Amino acid sequence: MPMDEKRLTEAFRAAVPDESVPPASFDHADVVRTSRRVTARRRAALAGGGLAVLAVVGIGVAVLPGSAGGGGSSVAAPAAAPQAPPAAAPQSADGAPGVAAEDAREAAAAPAPPLGPGTGECADRQDPALRAIVEQALPEVAGAPEAAVTLECRPGGERGLALHVVDAGVAGLLTVDYLPPGTAPGSPDPDTERTTAPTASGGTVTVTARSDEPGALPPYGQRVEELAGFLAPRL
Amino acid sequence: MTGPDERDRRVDEAAEHEFAEYFRARRDAVRRTAFLLCGDWHRADDHAQSAFVALHRHWRRIHDRNALDAWMRRTLVRAVVDESRRPWRRERAGEPPEPASAPDATDAVATRHALVDALRAVPPRQRAVLVLRFLEGLDVAGAAAVLGCSTGTVKSQTAHGLAALRAVLGDALDDLRPAG
Numbered sequence: 001m002p003m004d005e006k007r008l009t010e011a012f013r014a015a016v017p018d019e020s021v022p023p024a025s026f027d028h029a030d031v032v033r034t035s036r037r038v039t040a041r042r043r044a045a046l047a048g049g050g051l052a053v054l055a056v057v058g059i060g061v062a063v064l065p066g067s068a069g070g071g072g073s074s075v076a077a078p079a080a081a082p083q084a085p086p087a088a089a090p091q092s093a094d095g096a097p098g099v100a101a102e103d104a105r106e107a108a109a110a111p112a113p114p115l116g117p118g119t120g121e122c123a124d125r126q127d128p129a130l131r132a133i134v135e136q137a138l139p140e141v142a143g144a145p146e147a148a149v150t151l152e153c154r155p156g157g158e159r160g161l162a163l164h165v166v167d168a169g170v171a172g173l174l175t176v177d178y179l180p181p182g183t184a185p186g187s188p189d190p191d192t193e194r195t196t197a198p199t200a201s202g203g204t205v206t207v208t209a210r211s212d213e214p215g216a217l218p219p220y221g222q223r224v225e226e227l228a229g230f231l232a233p234r235l
Numbered sequence: 236m237t238g239p240d241e242r243d244r245r246v247d248e249a250a251e252h253e254f255a256e257y258f259r260a261r262r263d264a265v266r267r268t269a270f271l272l273c274g275d276w277h278r279a280d281d282h283a284q285s286a287f288v289a290l291h292r293h294w295r296r297i298h299d300r301n302a303l304d305a306w307m308r309r310t311l312v313r314a315v316v317d318e319s320r321r322p323w324r325r326e327r328a329g330e331p332p333e334p335a336s337a338p339d340a341t342d343a344v345a346t347r348h349a350l351v352d353a354l355r356a357v358p359p360r361q362r363a364v365l366v367l368r369f370l371e372g373l374d375v376a377g378a379a380a381v382l383g384c385s386t387g388t389v390k391s392q393t394a395h396g397l398a399a400l401r402a403v404l405g406d407a408l409d410d411l412r413p414a415g
Contacts, residue, residue, distance in 0.1 A: 012350070012369040016270060021263065028258050034284070176316075213385065
């Protein structure tokens with residue numbers, strides 16, 4: 001190691017001497033407790049997602065008998081069903097086949113209530129509800145790994161999602177942020193592709209794409225506007 | 236003879252014991268790194284705790300125990316850098332601190348404070364490179380692996396980061412600047 005680098009290393013290591021380090025605000029028990037709580041919540045969310053899928057499949061099963069009668073509109077209904085908001089699915093699954101098809105069409109046509117602000121609790125930064133909507137618009141990122149997970153407190157109900165994505169061989173970060181009403185987004189970073197749009201709940205959604213390599217076109221950079229346009233009426 | 240349930244319980248206990256030992260050994264070092272990355276002890280503790288929580292959740296899947304430090308660095312650095320891009324917690328890009336005068340050789344405390352203050356004025360990704368290289372002691376390739384970028388990027392970010400430090404520290408950096 002060159003002498004000057006050694007000196008820099010010594011300076012960095014001396015920058016935070018033991019006597020200046022405040023007591024830690026967490027211990028081993030806190031970590032284990034939080035870890036178990038997060039794991040339990042993830043499992044519950046997965047179980048809930050499974051029920052939602054079953055409900056959507058239920059719509060398809062209820063609609064298919066109608067299509068056997070030759071009704072052209074019934075053929076379109078199962079395809080539209082996955083687009084329907086999960087909350088509408090149980091209602092649609094109740095009636096006779098013809099009624100279910102009608103409900104499914106209405107559910108597909110009527111916009112879902114906007115997602116709006118989150119709960120404000122300290123939680124996973126990655127927002128599963130937001131991710132579900134993003135994946136509707138951009139199915140290519142369905143399996144994308146989430147960026148490093150942290151727990152964050154969001155007193156304003158902000159929502160956030162950050163995914164490591166690869167598009168046409170270019171790796172980078174795709175970030176979606178929902179800001180509640182009254183919160184303004186900051187200025188964009190250089191070397192990013194970003195679009196901001198007002199949402200149905202009065203908040204703001206920003207979609208940002210950044211390449212891992214400086215100078216490279218950000219992955220999905222051409223689709224951030226399309227994604228923001230899809231998200232705006234749903235948030 | 237022990238049954239599968241008993242064996243699972245013992246494996247769980249052993250894993251928890253291993254994690255507890257790692258936590259005890261590394262907590263303060265991780266907090267310190269987080270502090271230099273973000274410049275605030277409250278956020279540093281948030282990031283450090285979150286990184287340990289993530290580690291605990293993945294503990295059984297990380298088979299190479301020699302890779303734990305690298306895993307933690309990667310998690311911590313990416314979390315801090317990504318957070319800095321978030322509009323609701325974007326770091327204030329206000330006026331940088333006044334350039335420091337050359338420190339008295341005996342004034343070690345002032346020098347330390349000046350360095351910590353100056354780091355806050357360095358853009359997050361460049362700051363991460365400096366912390367990885369000069370606090371964690373990683374070489375260019377090691378820092379590139381943590382940040383998921385090329386060695387060329389690390390070199391340029393190091394140069395830019397040191398230039399930003401110099402803009403704040405002024406002559407005080409002269410004794411610290413690396414060659415080349």
